[in-house]
Amino acid sequence: MTTSTPSQGPGAAPLVDLQALVVAVRRRRRLWCSAGLLGLLVGLAVAVLLPPAPTAVTKVLVAHQADQPNDPGTLIRTDVALLHTTRIADAALRSLGSPDAPEDFMRDYGGVGLTNNLLQITVTGGSDAEAVARARALADAFVADHVRRIREAADAEAKSLLDQRDRLQDELAQVNKAIGEESPDSGPKAAANLESLFARRAELTSRIADFGQRAAEARVGMPRLVAGTQIVDAPRPVRHSLPRAAATDAAIGLVLGLVLGLAVAAVATVVADRPVLRRDIAAHLGASVVAELPGRPAGPWRRRRLRAARERLTTSLARTVRGGAAPVSLLELGCARVTGTIALDLARALAADGPVAVVDGLPGSRLADRRRRPGDPAVVSGERAAAAPAAERRLGVGSVAPGTTWTDLRYLGTRTVLVVRAGHGSAAWLHTVARQLAEQRVAVIGVVLIDPDPRDRTDGTLWDGPRTAPPGGAERPARANGGGASHAVEAVGAGLPRAERLPTRAAGTPDSDQEAR
Incomplete structure (x- = not known):
């Protein structure tokens, strides 16, 4: 008795035969091994021929008036964005006496928020000393700008409260004048008017005292915020290890080369259909x-x-x-x-x-x-x-x-x-x-x-x-x-x-x- 297995139609064939694909990619190991080796050599060359520029890092503690325990980091991200402004860059360059343009200087530094109140500033320069000086000037410029903004905000709030108090004092003076002109013997209507003036004077006196207290409190919180904004980690140069950088770049190049080589081998296998x-x-x-x-x-x-x-x-x-x-x-x-x-x-x-x-x-x-x-x-x-x-x-x-x-x-x-x-x-x-x-x-x-x-x-x-x-x-x-x-x-x-x-x-x-x- 003879049995025969019918051949499958074209529709039953898989789109990609994984077994054949794996075998074909493995047979092309010279390609992806060469790509991995090339990536490793490129990584080593980058680490040796293109060393990182001298870098300095510093950390600044930033106090905010609207600090909340559940803040998702919006305030510190705002500080990072403010750090990349021409005003702060120009102030740092003026303190350094550098003729560089602020736009060019902004490409040489960066900031990142480590926590809701801790800002890390990284600055590059031509040498370690220059990088440290730039980092210090930039941190000082940021702290000065932050303190100035805190004081301006406190002064603006206090001035607004004091303006409201002065307006109420003027109104109180008018009420006192009206009370002095009224006579209680003029009849029941005059007595009722005098009573309302006394109530208005009491209300104005209370509001004037409240605005004065709020203006004082607006200036009381400012010294705490000013003292809380400071450089907590002095600028220092970042030490770069050539062996570590070479090993890291070589590993990254090896992985990228292997991935690229495997991808090319897989695509070539599917396209060639051998x-x-x-x-x-x-x-x-x-x-x-x-x-x-x-x-x-x-x-x-x-x-x-x-x-x-x-x-x-x-x-x-x-x-x-x-x-x-x-x-x-x-x-x-x-x-x-x-x-x-x-x-x-x-x-x-x-x-x-x-x-x-x-x-x-x-x-x-x-x-x-x-x-x-x-x-x-x-x-x-x-x-x-x-x-x-x-x-x-x-x-x-x-x-x-x-x-x-x-x-x-x-x-x-x-x-x-x-x-x-x-x-x-x-x-x-x-x-x-x-x-x-x-x-x-x-x-x-x-x-x-x-x-x-x-x-x-x-x-x-x-x-x-x-x-x-x-x-x-x-x-x-x-x-x-x-x-x-x-x-x-x-x-x-x-x-x-x-x-x-x-x-x-x-x-x-x-x-x-x-x-x-």
Whole structure:
């Protein structure tokens, strides 16, 4: 009984494959590691080449007439805003005897409210002494301006109260004059008028006393506010540690560089759409991943592993070639040099069975111009392949990179093994390769994946249903799938054990049913 899993439609595919995105970003680690290193170096350069200007800091305690325990900081923010005014800056410059413009000086200092009543002033200068002098002059100018505003407010309030008192005293004098002119013997009406004048005089006397008391209280609170506004922390230079600044700037640059590099790598991965998982590469090419070769070795043990993997790959491909009579080719995508090496290793393995000629179809005749070593097989160009003896086995080597002449691929071999570097070709180009090979009736035996991700745990086998190769390893012509991107995969020759046969496409296609009938 054969089961087949239906392929999902385009609408069921996720918008972004997070697993493929993570793998692709990890493969671009050189990019974001270089960006992080560049950010670290830039941070170090900024700390060393652009040291901060000499800075002085001072703290001022500011007393407010309208202080409240639940004040949200509005008053101290007002003081910070008043600190950045040309009046205070001009007063500080006059005390310093500096010819600088107040607008220019305001760019060299700043203030921040630490609490509702504590103001911190930071000033820069050409040297530590100049910065300290500027901070002291600025703090003194702010305190003097604040005290002056407190006194002006108290004087204005007291003057207003005293003006009200004087107006009431004038009215009281008129009332007293009216009382002196009235005679109690003039009758009941005069007595009633005199009584109202006495009541008015008492009211005016009370209000005059109240206004006088309030005017005195307005001036009483002023000394407390004046004494409460003072410099509580004398201006002092801020010491800058170069190692600490360098470490801080380097850490910030490293983080920003890594973030920027990761963002660029992620965006480039999504835009480029270059499959890196063996699952995706097999699906786009319509052929199973039958072997893998790691990337560039970084140590002796990895070189041994790469050598052992190449030997296993050569043995497997030699069995595949021996299992069929049709010529086999190796077609590369993004790994021409590795493909040439694999072809030479395979030709040496097949030389024990008879003469072997490697047909060089790579751009630039890379194999034909290569210096031969003792035991190397003959390498001929595509033009001389027709003149080779009929008894000589041919092994074609070509490319399916952009610019390939598709009609020449069939002359390299009607069966082929695709040697693809992970993350090199886009999904659209992998579909193009599969479609073009299907149209040229070149059967794909399998895919050899170069430089796969070591953490990739996806399955690169197409489990569309079993189909054994016919006796004698005869070929089946490749057919385009209904999706237009996949094609039939040729099984290994009948001489191979069943466990070593390559997975193929399902036999439920119309072509296979017709052949069965």
